[in-house]
Amino acid sequence: MKNLSFLATLSIAAVIAACGDNGSSADGVDDTISSSVESTIFSSETNPSSSNDNSSSESSGLQEPKGSFTDSRDGKIYKLVKIGDQNWMAENLHFADSLIYAFDDAQKVCPENFHLPSLEEFQELVDFVGGLAKASKVLKSTLGWPNGEHGDWNGTDDFGFNAIPIDSGDGGTDENYWTSTHDYHNYKTGMMLKINPYPTSKFRCNKSADSACFLNAEPETKISVRCLSDISTCGSEIYNNRTHFCQNSTIYPLCRGRKYDAGKYTCKDQQLYSIATDSIYKYSWVWLNPEKEYGLFQDPRDMQFYKTIVIDSLVWMAENLNYASEGSVCFVNDSMYCDLYGRLYTADQARNGQPEPQDNRIVQGICPDGWRLPTAGEFRVVIDGNHPEVSVYAKIIGYDTNHEMYDHENESGLSIVFGGIHETEPTLWNPEWEGLNRDGGIIGSNFEFDVYYHYFDGSGWSMKLSRAENVRCVKNL
Structure with missing residues (x-):
């Protein structure tokens, strides 16, 4: 388990918040780029909605669970409690004689019509009960926690959540709950809500018995699971939170599986x-530098739009290519990652089967007509003195919902983000999927700019034929 408390004071937002108008306009495309990159954030859910109706009609026939629930798999009965608009199990899951679960198992162990809550959904709970500073006190059970030389660590259980103490195995008392959210810095690890443990425990948020926090944990760590009902309320209406969301007491469909600011945007097809x-x-477009003026290009092959930026004598795509050529993939084969990071291509796919040139000859590769792959020399110029953290890296690092920022300046506006690595010939040391938002690479005509953990001094330029990474395209003015 890793004690990374960078999310301890994180305020999760569930919408795209766009403001200001800093881009060039074009018919049919919204050029609204946020004037504050930190305010332009987004969230992801697991099941995209196929509905375009932003009314509450989806709630017809739905019933809000109340009182208790019987798990049809084993007949166990669980008490339920409504906290805010959410319907929670009021006790820890106890399926297949297990009370604690590894991260991968936790993702799929909740019964039908319930799911493992995301970090955002736990944050909604925390916000409703008064915030992280007091969440532990009001969510913990009134009995069972230590009461001795370090004081009374029992809770008040103000909302009926009944977080009971669990022996942490290291001499302390914990209660931790898996979320469905992967760690923003390292896709391998998962996020958990920690109900602050007894002072002698190895891992804790701080010295207060009242506070909670979000930490990351290694996936093999076994901790508790609380399941959340798929049914929530929105004003006087009920809805399925796996396909819809509530904003200002109105129900809207998720768009491409995500929430958005329904006051600014509508979802069509x-x-x-x-x-x-x-x-x-x-x-x-959340990755872009709001202080830059961007152009716009539409790829005639699939009609996708791309923001562009002029740097010296070249026009660069300011986002990763997302053209679905044969063999290209989305990270972990999830199209939601392609929406944000573009697709992953091997060097051979990026060059469209052309041999790697030994000089700066032009290679169109997978780029659309009129565009081409950049050369190593062209990319080195943009990086500007081996400082990509100043020149080209985007600031925001989260791929779901967060305010986390690297100390990057993105002075060029190129807005490089890392869509991870797909290892087409995985080994024990090189797993199939690696490094989303942490490391990855840009494949050009005669180079592969490969970066480890955003640190340029750990990067390389040589082609790795079995790896699939991102592609940027350029064209001459």
Whole structure:
């Protein structure tokens, strides 16, 4: 388990919040780029909605669970409690004689019509009960916690959540709950809500018995699971939170599996459109530098739009290519990651089967007509003195919902983000999927700019033929 408390004071937002107008305009595409990168954030859910109806009609026939629930798999009965608009199991899951679960098992262990809550959904709970500073006190059970030389660590259980103490195995008392959210810095690890343990425990949020926090944990760590009902309330209506969301007491469908600011955008055919201009907005534009002026290009092969930026004598795509060529993949084969990071290509796929040139000859590769892969020399110029953290890296690092920022400046506006690595020939030391938002690479005509943990001094330029990474395209002015 890793004690990384960078999310301890995280305020989770569930919408895209776009403001300001800093881009060039084009018919049919929303050019609204946030004037504050930190305010332009987004969330992801697991089941995209196929509905475009932003009414509450989806709630017809749904019933809100009340009182208790019987798990049809083993007949166990669980008490339920409504806290805010959420319907929670009021006790820990106890399926297949297990009270604690590894991360992968936790993702799939909840019964039908319930699910493992995301970090965002736990944050909604925490916010409703008064915030992280007091969440432990009001969520913990009134009995069973230590009461001795370090004081009374029992809770008040104000909302009926009944977080009971669990022996941590290291001489202390804990209660930790898996979320369904992967760690933003390292896809391998998962996030958990920690109900602050007794002072002698190895891991704790701080010295207060009242506070809770979000930490990450290694996936093999076994901790508790609380399941959340798929049914929530929105004003006087009920809805399925796996396909819809609530904003200002109105129910809206998720768009491409995500929430959005329904006051600014509408979802049509699983694509966001600006209400003000009836123009397209892409989730990937969250990475852009709001102080830069961007152009716009539409790929005639699949009609996708890309923001572009002029740097010296070249026009660069300011986002990773997302053209679905044969063999290309999304990270962990999930299209939601392609929405944000583009697709992953091997060097051979990026060059479209052309041999690697030994000089700066032009290679169109997978890029659209009129565009081409950049050369190593061209990319080195943009990096500007081996400082990509100043010149090209995007600031935001989260791929779901968060305010986390690297100390990057993105002065060029190129807005490099890392969509991870797909190892086409995985080994024990090189897993199939690696490094989302942590490391990855950009494949050019005669180079592969490969970065470890965003640190340039750990990067390389040589081609790795079995790896699939991101592609950027350029063209001459």
